[in-house]
Amino acid sequence: MRCTHQAYKQSASVPDTWQQLPAAPAQSQSEITLNPSKPETVDTGIQGLDFVLQGGLPRGRPSLIRGGPGTGKTVISLTYLCHGITQGEPGVLVTFDEDPDALLHHARGFGFPADTYLKEGSLRILDMRPDQSETAGEGIELTAVLTRIEYALKQTGAHRLVLDAIDGMEGAFPGQSGLRKELNRVFDWVRDQRVTTLITTGEVENFSTRFGLEDYIADCVIALKQEVQHRVMTRLLRVVKRRGGPHGAGEFPFLLDSQGIFMVPVSGAALDARVSSERISSGVPGLDQMLGGKGPYKGSTILLSGQAGTGKTSLASAFAQAACRRGEKVLYISFEESIDELVRNQSSIGGDLAHHAGPEGGHRLIMEPVRAIEMGLEEHLMRIMRSVSRHQPDLVVLDPISSFTNRHEGDCAKEMLLRLMYLIKEQGITTVATELLSDSSGGVSHLDVSSMIDVWIKLRRHEGNGELNRLITVIKARGLAISNQVKEFRMTDSGMTIEDPYVGESGIVYGTARHARQAEDEQVIAQLHRELEQARRLREETEEINAARERLARAEREARAVDLDRQVMELERRLASIEGARSAIRRSRQ
Amino acid sequence: MTQYLLRLYIAGMTPAARRAIKNLEALTADMAGQEMDMQVEVVDILERPQLAEDERILATPVVVRRLPPPVRRVVGDLSERERVLVGLDILER
Numbered sequence: 071m072r073c074t075h076q077a078y079k080q081s082a083s084v085p086d087t088w089q090q091l092p093a094a095p096a097q098s099q100s101e102i103t104l105n106p107s108k109p110e111t112v113d114t115g116i117q118g119l120d121f122v123l124q125g126g127l128p129r130g131r132p133s134l135i136r137g138g139p140g141t142g143k144t145v146i147s148l149t150y151l152c153h154g155i156t157q158g159e160p161g162v163l164v165t166f167d168e169d170p171d172a173l174l175h176h177a178r179g180f181g182f183p184a185d186t187y188l189k190e191g192s193l194r195i196l197d198m199r200p201d202q203s204e205t206a207g208e209g210i211e212l213t214a215v216l217t218r219i220e221y222a223l224k225q226t227g228a229h230r231l232v233l234d235a236i237d238g239m240e241g242a243f244p245g246q247s248g249l250r251k252e253l254n255r256v257f258d259w260v261r262d263q264r265v266t267t268l269i270t271t272g273e274v275e276n277f278s279t280r281f282g283l284e285d286y287i288a289d290c291v292i293a294l295k296q297e298v299q300h301r302v303m304t305r306l307l308r309v310v311k312r313r314g315g316p317h318g319a320g321e322f323p324f325l326l327d328s329q330g331i332f333m334v335p336v337s338g339a340a341l342d343a344r345v346s347s348e349r350i351s352s353g354v355p356g357l358d359q360m361l362g363g364k365g366p367y368k369g370s371t372i373l374l375s376g377q378a379g380t381g382k383t384s385l386a387s388a389f390a391q392a393a394c395r396r397g398e399k400v401l402y403i404s405f406e407e408s409i410d411e412l413v414r415n416q417s418s419i420g421g422d423l424a425h426h427a428g429p430e431g432g433h434r435l436i437m438e439p440v441r442a443i444e445m446g447l448e449e450h451l452m453r454i455m456r457s458v459s460r461h462q463p464d465l466v467v468l469d470p471i472s473s474f475t476n477r478h479e480g481d482c483a484k485e486m487l488l489r490l491m492y493l494i495k496e497q498g499i500t501t502v503a504t505e506l507l508s509d510s511s512g513g514v515s516h517l518d519v520s521s522m523i524d525v526w527i528k529l530r531r532h533e534g535n536g537e538l539n540r541l542i543t544v545i546k547a548r549g550l551a552i553s554n555q556v557k558e559f560r561m562t563d564s565g566m567t568i569e570d571p572y573v574g575e576s577g578i579v580y581g582t583a584r585h586a587r588q589a590e591d592e593q594v595i596a597q598l599h600r601e602l603e604q605a606r607r608l609r610e611e612t613e614e615i616n617a618a619r620e621r622l623a624r625a626e627r628e629a630r631a632v633d634l635d636r637q638v639m640e641l642e643r644r645l646a647s648i649e650g651a652r653s654a655i656r657r658s659r660q
Numbered sequence: 661m662t663q664y665l666l667r668l669y670i671a672g673m674t675p676a677a678r679r680a681i682k683n684l685e686a687l688t689a690d691m692a693g694q695e696m697d698m699q700v701e702v703v704d705i706l707e708r709p710q711l712a713e714d715e716r717i718l719a720t721p722v723v724v725r726r727l728p729p730p731v732r733r734v735v736g737d738l739s740e741r742e743r744v745l746v747g748l749d750i751l752e753r
Contacts, residue, residue, distance in 0.1 A: 203735045205735045206736045206737075206740045206743035206744065207680075207744075208736060209674075209675070209721075211720050214705055217706055218717070220709070243719060372722075
């Protein structure tokens with residue numbers, strides 16, 4: 071028997087070496103005491119979470135994330151770590167549960183080149199999955215855990231540390247009464263390091279409370295859970311504790327899928343939208359004319375309400391294309407139509423969505439189909455906001471938002487839509503939303519989000535004379551001098567136009583009827599003109615007749631007067647001659 | 661004659677480490693009488709942290725049977741002889 075000590079030197083002089091591991095540099099400690107009211111934070115790379123934590127995790131302190139299986143603990147910690155690496159802060163990941171390869175795979179899935187990090191040495195993964203070792207005797211120590219972490223931290227120069235699923239250690243060495251004490255020693259050690267640490271535990275048997283993680287070790291405790299409502303699962307995050315700093319209260323829904331974690335700071339949504347006096351064209355000159363001549367304000371929320379077939383999507387597409395032509399970026403979220411359908415349908419009225427979405431159009435149009443059926447309201451909101459924050463568009467089209475209210479009961483949908491609109495508006499982005507009104511609605515909106523709407527345009531159908539015509543009205547437009555008129559809205563193969571309706575003898579008519587009525591009315595007018603001519607002629611003729619009669623009568627009267635004068639003269643002459651004769655006789659008789 | 665290569669990992673000369681070394685020395689002494697050649701190496705991971713990493717050591721003291729394969733390991737101060745033998749799969753004659 072040989073007992074060889076030669077290969078590895080023993081150090082009998084260090085009974086508790088782990089306690090002698092270098093403590094934090096004095097500098098960071100003084101920083102903390104200098105600034106006690108505003109503790110330094112480390113961003114997690116999850117925007118919403120940093121917002122809720124008012125900056126991020128407390129720098130140089132341990133934080134705890136607890137939650138049941140599948141609540142997203144590992145994803146959050148991976149994002150925290152990889153985000154740090156992209157910021158030039160190396161990280162060490164200690165896994166007590168998942169295979170390192172699986173973790174690398176996850177990280178790759180969220181867009182982090184974890185393998186490269188590993189090669190570069192900015193990421194170190196310590197595999198601390200307990201194997202099924204036999205135990206023989208008492209007295210096990212977990213100094214190896216500390217030594218390995220310490221060694222990795224020193225080698226990588228890491229600022230960020232993750233201990234993932236550390237509760238897995240509890241069952242690793244059955245029958246070891248000293249394990250509890252040893253685990254506490256690990257936590258105390260972690261606490262004494264000046265490394266920003268994220269510890270995750272499952273919710274099984276209150277591991278985190280039993281080991282004092284929650285009360286004593288961690289400065290920040292985040293609880294994750296899943297909630298199922300209406301058969302749709304929502305993930306929720308709550309900050310239970312945040313020592314020395316404020317944090318958002320309440321439960322925050324978050325999104326976890328193949329693209330990673332996304333959170334909307336829901337109660338943080340404030341109405342401090344950037345106000346713009348810039349005006350943008352709707353893409354339909356006639357509509358711009360109706361909206362104070364120059365179109366709506368940039369950054370306003372525009373709702374297009376209308377029944378089926380009134381041209382909501384076409385008008386929304388016009389908005390989108392006009393924005394693309396201006397060189398702006400547009401995010402078109404289609405809840406019902408597929409992208410192919412949308413492109414095809416719009417090309418029939420002269421729209422070229424494919425051009426703007428393609429390389430020739432500079433990929434300015436991003437179209438995303440989202441099925442309203444697929445997920446819960448919160449998830450919708452978050453998915454949309456994630457797309458918005460990813461693409462940074464100038465204009466967002468939501469077509470149609472009514473697909474939510476149809477599927478979800480009560481005020482939830484309305485609330486969600488209001489919040490969605492606030493969140494988009496907050497960033498100074500113009501929103502064009504369409505709302506499908508059911509035929510039985512009588513043209514009344516059931517969404518009741520009008521308080522949020524800056525420009526509300528109503529489209530409706532006018533059916534008559536065997537055809538359908540589209541009418542457009544601007545119901546309201548904040549800060550704009552709007553047309554109060556109902557106009558006719560036409561979709562032709564070369565685009566959309568807005569025309570004044572025909573105003574005739576018996577009211578306003580639209581479409582072909584207006585042409586018919588116009589022709590009809592023109593005939594009547596011509597007829598009337600003819601009649602007027604005739605009447606005038608007759609009138610003139612009557613005048614002439616009267617004048618002639620007058621002249622004739624006067625001539626007659628004059629002739630008669632002449633005649634009477636002649637008679638008078640004749641009678642006087644005869645009387646005179648008789649008188650003469652009589653006097654002659656009388657003289658002769660005398 | 662079966663040859664065994666055992667490696668004992670300790671983290672500093674703690675009481676448990678001392679007990680493990682003592683127990684392992686006693687074991688090898690006993691085994692020598694049974695025509696078993698046992699080599700024991702003691703590694704202090706505080707000195708060689710990279711080895712702890714390579715061996716994925718979590719708890720100490722731990723004895724690892726390096727030879728003959730397959731690798732087997734037993735954690736603890738090795739005070740229970742029976743369990744050590746079972747754990748390292750060493751057959752007593």
